[in-house]
Amino acid sequence: xxxxxxxxxxxxxxxxxxxxxxxxxxxxxxxxxxxxxxxxxxxxxxxxxxxxxxxxxxxxxxxxxxxxxxxxxxxxxxxxxxxxxxxxxxxxxxxxxxxxxxxxxxxxxxxxxxxxxxxxxxxxxxxxxxxxxxxxxxxxxxxxxxxxxxxxxxxxxxxxxxxxxxxxxxxxxxxxxxxxxxxxxxxxxxxxxxxxxxxxxxxxxxxxxxxxxxxxxxxxxxxxxxxxxxxxxxxxxxxxxxxxxxxxxxxxxxxxxxxxxxxxxxxxxxxxxxxxxxxxxxxxxxxxxxxxxxxxxxxxxxxxxxxxxxxxxxxxxxxxxxxxxxxxxxxxxxxxxxxxxxxxxxxxxxxxxxxxxxxxxxxxxxxxxxxxxxx
Amino acid sequence: xxxxxxxxxxxxxxxxxxxxxxxxxxxxxxxxxxxxxxxxxxxxxxxxxxxxxxxxxxxxxxxxxxxxxxxxxxxxxxxxxxxxxxxxxxxxxxxxxxxxxxxxxxxxxxxxxxxxxxxxxxxxxxxxxxxxxxxxxxxxxxxxxxxxxxxxxxxxxxxxxxxxxxxxxxxxxxxxxxxxxxxxxxxxxxxxxxxxxxxxxxxxxxxxxxxxxxxxxxxxxxxxxxxxxxxxxxxxxxxxxxxxxxxxxxxxxxxxxxxxxxxxxxxxxxxxxxxxxxxxxxxxxxxxxxxxxxxxxxxxxxxxxxxxxxxxxxxxxxxxxxxxxxxxxxxxxxxxxxxxxxxxxxxxxxxxxxxxxxxxxxxxxxxxxxxxxxxxxxxxxxxxxxxxxxxxxxxxxxxxxxxxxxxxxxxxxxxxxxxxxxxxxxxxxxxxxxxxxxxxxxxxxxxxxxxxxxxxxxxxxxxxxxxxxxxxxxxxxxxxxxxxxxxxxxxxxxxxxxxxxxxxxxxxxxxxxxxxxxxxxxxxxx
Numbered sequence: 001x002x003x004x005x006x007x008x009x010x011x012x013x014x015x016x017x018x019x020x021x022x023x024x025x026x027x028x029x030x031x032x033x034x035x036x037x038x039x040x041x042x043x044x045x046x047x048x049x050x051x052x053x054x055x056x057x058x059x060x061x062x063x064x065x066x067x068x069x070x071x072x073x074x075x076x077x078x079x080x081x082x083x084x085x086x087x088x089x090x091x092x093x094x095x096x097x098x099x100x101x102x103x104x105x106x107x108x109x110x111x112x113x114x115x116x117x118x119x120x121x122x123x124x125x126x127x128x129x130x131x132x133x134x135x136x137x138x139x140x141x142x143x144x145x146x147x148x149x150x151x152x153x154x155x156x157x158x159x160x161x162x163x164x165x166x167x168x169x170x171x172x173x174x175x176x177x178x179x180x181x182x183x184x185x186x187x188x189x190x191x192x193x194x195x196x197x198x199x200x201x202x203x204x205x206x207x208x209x210x211x212x213x214x215x216x217x218x219x220x221x222x223x224x225x226x227x228x229x230x231x232x233x234x235x236x237x238x239x240x241x242x243x244x245x246x247x248x249x250x251x252x253x254x255x256x257x258x259x260x261x262x263x264x265x266x267x268x269x270x271x272x273x274x275x276x277x278x279x280x281x282x283x284x285x286x287x288x289x290x291x292x293x294x295x296x297x298x299x300x301x302x303x304x305x306x307x308x309x310x311x312x313x314x315x316x317x318x319x320x321x322x323x324x325x326x327x328x329x330x331x332x333x334x335x336x337x338x339x340x341x342x343x344x345x346x347x348x349x350x351x352x353x354x355x356x357x358x359x360x361x362x363x364x365x366x367x368x369x370x371x372x373x374x375x
Numbered sequence: 376x377x378x379x380x381x382x383x384x385x386x387x388x389x390x391x392x393x394x395x396x397x398x399x400x401x402x403x404x405x406x407x408x409x410x411x412x413x414x415x416x417x418x419x420x421x422x423x424x425x426x427x428x429x430x431x432x433x434x435x436x437x438x439x440x441x442x443x444x445x446x447x448x449x450x451x452x453x454x455x456x457x458x459x460x461x462x463x464x465x466x467x468x469x470x471x472x473x474x475x476x477x478x479x480x481x482x483x484x485x486x487x488x489x490x491x492x493x494x495x496x497x498x499x500x501x502x503x504x505x506x507x508x509x510x511x512x513x514x515x516x517x518x519x520x521x522x523x524x525x526x527x528x529x530x531x532x533x534x535x536x537x538x539x540x541x542x543x544x545x546x547x548x549x550x551x552x553x554x555x556x557x558x559x560x561x562x563x564x565x566x567x568x569x570x571x572x573x574x575x576x577x578x579x580x581x582x583x584x585x586x587x588x589x590x591x592x593x594x595x596x597x598x599x600x601x602x603x604x605x606x607x608x609x610x611x612x613x614x615x616x617x618x619x620x621x622x623x624x625x626x627x628x629x630x631x632x633x634x635x636x637x638x639x640x641x642x643x644x645x646x647x648x649x650x651x652x653x654x655x656x657x658x659x660x661x662x663x664x665x666x667x668x669x670x671x672x673x674x675x676x677x678x679x680x681x682x683x684x685x686x687x688x689x690x691x692x693x694x695x696x697x698x699x700x701x702x703x704x705x706x707x708x709x710x711x712x713x714x715x716x717x718x719x720x721x722x723x724x725x726x727x728x729x730x731x732x733x734x735x736x737x738x739x740x741x742x743x744x745x746x747x748x749x750x751x752x753x754x755x756x757x758x759x760x761x762x763x764x765x766x767x768x769x770x771x772x773x774x775x776x777x778x779x780x781x782x783x784x785x786x787x788x789x790x791x792x793x794x795x796x797x798x799x800x801x802x803x804x805x806x807x808x809x810x811x812x813x814x815x816x817x818x819x820x821x822x823x824x825x826x827x828x829x830x831x832x833x834x835x836x837x838x839x840x841x842x843x844x845x846x847x848x849x850x851x852x853x854x855x856x857x858x859x860x861x862x863x864x865x866x867x868x869x870x871x872x873x874x875x876x877x878x879x880x881x882x883x884x885x886x887x888x889x890x891x892x893x894x895x896x897x898x899x900x901x
Contacts, residue, residue: 024820024821024822024833025817025821025833025836025837026817026820026821027817027820027821028753028820028821029821029822035749038749039749039750039752039753042747042749042750043744043750043753043820046743046744046747046750047744050740050743050744053740054736054737054740057707057708057711057736058733058736060711060715061711061714061729061732061733064711064714064715064716064717064719065714065719065729068650068714068715068716068717068718068719069718069719069720069721070651070718070719070720071720074716074717074718074719075718076650076651076652076716076717076718077652077715077716077717078652078653079655079716080652080653080654080655080656080657080713081655081656081657081658081659082712085712086656086659086705089704089705089708090701090704090705093700093701093704094701097697097698097700097701100697100743100747101693101694101697104693104747104748104749104750105690105693107749108686108689108690108693108748108749109686111749111752112686112689154436155436155437155829156436156437157436157437157438161435161436161832163832164831165435165831165832166435166829166830166831167831185683189522190521190522190523190526191520191522191523191616193681193756195824197753197822200749200752200753202681202752202753202755202756203681203683204681204682204683206610206616206617206682206683207522207610207616208609208610208611208615208616209610209615209616209617211682211683212683213683225822226822226824226827227824228681228755228756228757228824229520229681229756230446230515230516230520230523230756230826231523232446232514232523232526233442233443233446233514234442235442235446235824235826235827236442236824236827236828236829236830237442237829300443301509302509302510302528303443303510303526303528329611330525330526330601331526332526
C-alpha cells in the first residue's frame with residue numbers, strides 16, 4: 001500500500017463521526033472554536049441591531065407610503081429642513097456603530113494572537129490541491145498532499161453524488177482536540193485561501209509570502225472547508241478536510257505514518273525497472289498532472305498543452321526534467337521539484353515518455369533526477 | 376456666461392443625416408441617447424452571461440459549461456456590467472440631463488464628448504471578442520488578481536486594453552461634466568441651488584478623475600509583468616501579489632460610489648416630485664455625498680481582510696468602513712423625511728425610487744455586517760458577498776437607473792411611459808430580484824464560496840431557487856424594452872413640458888420631447 005493509501009486508511013479508521021459541514025443551511029456552521037463562536041455571536045448581534053433599525057426606519061417609511069397619499073386626501077406639508085432632527089440622526093448612528101465596533105475589536109485581537117502554539121502546520125495551496133507540512137510539535141516532519149477524492153464520474157453526473165460531494169479528500173489533515181494549532185499559509189502558484197468555516201479561519205494563501213492564523217478545536221469530528229479564492233479552472237475542486245481526534249488517536253496516527261514513511265523510503269531505495277517506474281508514474285500522474293493535462297494526455301490547449309506527442313516530452317531528458325522540476329513562469333505549470341521525490345519525478349517522466357502515442361522506450365532513473373537537482 | 380459653441384452656429388437641418396449624424400454628432404442629447412442604448416445592449420450581453428452562469432448552477436455537477444468557460448463568464452459578466460452597462464448608463468443620464476438641469480446649451484467640450492462615447496464600442500468589441508480568441512476570455516475574475524491573471528492567454532491582454540480605453544472614455548466624460556457644471560450654469564443657479572443629480576455627478580466625476588488612472592496603472596503593471604519581464608506582483612522577482620490588490624481596491628472602492636452616487640442623485644430628484652414636497656435636508660444631502668466620496672478613499676482594504684493584514688490595519692479599515700454608514704444613513708433618513716407628510720402618488724418612477732430605498736437599504740445592512748472584520752473573514756469570497764453587492768448594484772444602481780429612465784422618458788421621447796407595463800416591469804423585477812439574491816445570503820453564511828461552477832449538495836435547493844429567480848429577472852427586463860420602444864415610436868399619451876404634476880427644475884421648462892437645441896437663450900434662475 002502506498003503512503004497516501006495508508007494515510008487515508010488510518011484517518012478514516014480514526015474518525016467515526018459524520019461531517020458537521022452538512023448541518024448548516026441558513027446560518028454559519030456550528031462553531032467549534034472560541035473564535036468561531038465569537039464570530040457567530042457577533043453576527044447574531046449585528047442581525048438583531050439591523051432588524052431593529054429595519055423595523056423602525058421602514059415602519060416610518062411604509063406608514064408614510066400608506067398614509068400620506070394624494071389619493072387619501074393628504075396635503076403636502078412644506079418643511080424641508082430641521083437642524084435638530086438632522087443632528088440627532090447623525091449622532092445616534094455613531095453610538096450604534098461604537099456598540100458594534102467594541103466586540104468586533106476584541107474578536108480581532110483574539111484572532112490575531114498566534115503565539116504559543118502546540119502544533120504548527122504549514123498549508124500550501126497548489127493548483128488544485130493542498131499540501132500540509134507538520135513543522136513543529138507532535139507529528140513534526142509529517143508532510144503529505146491532499147487531493148479531492150470525489151470521482152470525476154460524480155461531477156459529470158455519470159454516478160450518483162455522495163454525501164460529501166466535493167468536500168472530501170484522499171489525505172485529510174489530522175489534529176488533536178484541544179491543541180492550539182498555528183497554521184502557516186502560503187501558496188506555490190496563484191493565490192488560494194484556506195478556509196474551515198467551523199473553525200472561524202480563513203486566510204489567503206499568497207505565493208512567496210507566509211501568513212499565519214490559528215485555531216483550537218474543542219470538539220472531535222470531521223470539519224470541511226473549501227478554497228475561497230478564485231485560483232483557476234479547478235477552484236471548486238480543492239476542498240479542505242480536517243479530522244479533529246483525541247490525543248491518543250493522534251499519537252497513533254503520527255506513529256502509523258512514521259512507520260509507513262520509513263517503509264516507503266526503504267521500498268524506494270532499489271533498482272527500478274522501466275515497468276515499475278511506469279506503474280508508479282501512473283499514480284503520480286493521476287495525483288498531480290491529470291487536472292490540467294487530462295487522463296488522455298491531450299491537455300486543454302492552449303492553456304494546458306498536450307503531452308501526447310509533445311516534442312518536449314519525447315526529446316532530451318534534460319529539457320523534460322527541467323520543466324517538471326522548475327515549472328514554467330507565467331503559466332500554470334508548477335515547479336514540482338519541491339513536491340515530488342527523485343523516484344516520483346523519475347517515475348512520472350518515464351511514464352510520460354511511454355504512454356499514449358509516446359513510445360520512446362527508455363527510462364529516466366532516480367539517480368539521474370538526483371543528478372539534475374544537484375546541478 | 377453664454378459660451379457660444381460651434382454647434383449653435385448652424386441649426387440641425389444642416390448637419391449630416393443617417394448614420395453619419397450619429398457618428399459625427401456633438402449634440403449632448405444624441406450622445407446621451409447613444410450612451411443609454413449602448414449601456415442597455417451591454418446590460419443584455421452581461422445578462423446572458425449571468426443566465427448561463429445560473430443555468431450551470433441550477434443543480435450540482437457540471438452540465439452546461441466547463442469550468443474554464445464558467446470562469447470566463449463570471450469575469451466578463453463583472454467587467455461588462457460595471458464598465459459597459461452601469462457606468463455608461465449614468466454618463467448617458469449626465470449627458471442628457473445635466474445641461475438641461477443647469478440651463479446650458481450643451482456640454483462644455485462637445486467634440487470630446489463625441490470621442491468619449493465612440494471609444495466605448497471598440498472597448499466592448501475587445502471584451503466580447505476575447506471569448507473567441509485562442510484560450511478564450513480572461514478567467515481571473517473581474518478583479519484580475521495576479522498571479523492568476525498572469526497565467527491567462529491573450530484574452531487577458533484584450534481585457535487590459537479594453538479597461539484602458541474605457542478608462543480614457545470615463546476620464547474625458549468626467550472632465551466634461553466637471554467643466555460643464557462649474558462653468559456653464561445659468562445665471563442665478565448657484566452651486567447650492569443646483570439639482571442634487573448635478574451635485575452627485577459633480578462629486579462622482581471627481582472620483583472618476585482620481586481613480587481611473589489608478590486602475591490604468593494597475594492593469595498596465597499586469598501587462599508588463601505578463602510580457603516584459605517585470606515583477607511588480609511576483610514575489611520571486613521582488614514583487615508582491617497583494618500590492619495589486621491594494622492598488623486595485625484603491626480604485627475599486629471609490630468605483631463602488633461612482634456607481635451609486637448618481638443613483639442617489641436620481642432618487643433625490645424623483646422623491647420630491649411625487650411627494651409634492653421639497654427635498655428634505657438639501658444641504659445635508661450635499662455634505663453627506665461629499666463625506667461618502669472622501670471616506671471612500673480610506674476604506675479600500677476592507678476588501679482584503681483575509682489577506683492577513685496587521686491588526687492595526689484591520690482595525691483602521693473596519694472603523695473607517697463603519698463610518699460610511701453615517702452619511703449613507705443621513706441620505707436614507709432625508710428621503711423618508713421628504714416622503715413624510717407629503718401628498719404621494721406612485722407612478723412608475725416613484726415605485727422604482729421607493730423600491731430602490733427599500734432594497735438598497737437591505738444591501739446597506741449587509742454592508743454593515745460585511746464591515747465587521749471578523750464576520751467579513753467568514754463571508755469574504757462567499758455568496759453572502761455576491762448577495763450584498765447585487766443588492767447595492769442591481770437594487771441600488773440599476774433600480775435607480777430605471778427610476779430615472781421612466782422619470783425622464785417623456786422628456787426624451789415626448790410620450791409618457793405606459794404606466795401599466797412600467798408597473799409590471801417594476802413588480803416583476805422587484806420580486807424576481809429578491810428570489811434570485813435573497814437566498815444567496817443563506818448560501819454564503821452556510822459556506823458556499825463564490826466563483827465556483829459546482830458546489831456541495833446542501834446548497835442545491837437555494838441555488839435552484841436563485842436560478843429560477845434569475846431567469847425571471849432577466850426576462851422581466853424585456854418589458855422595459857417594450858415600454859421604451861413604445862414611447863420612442865410615438866405611441867402613448869403625449870407628454871407636456873412639465874410631464875409630472877409637481878416636477879421642478881429647468882429641464883421641465885423646455886418642451887417634451889426636448890428639441891435638438893435647448894437654452895440657446897440663457898435662462899435666468901431666480
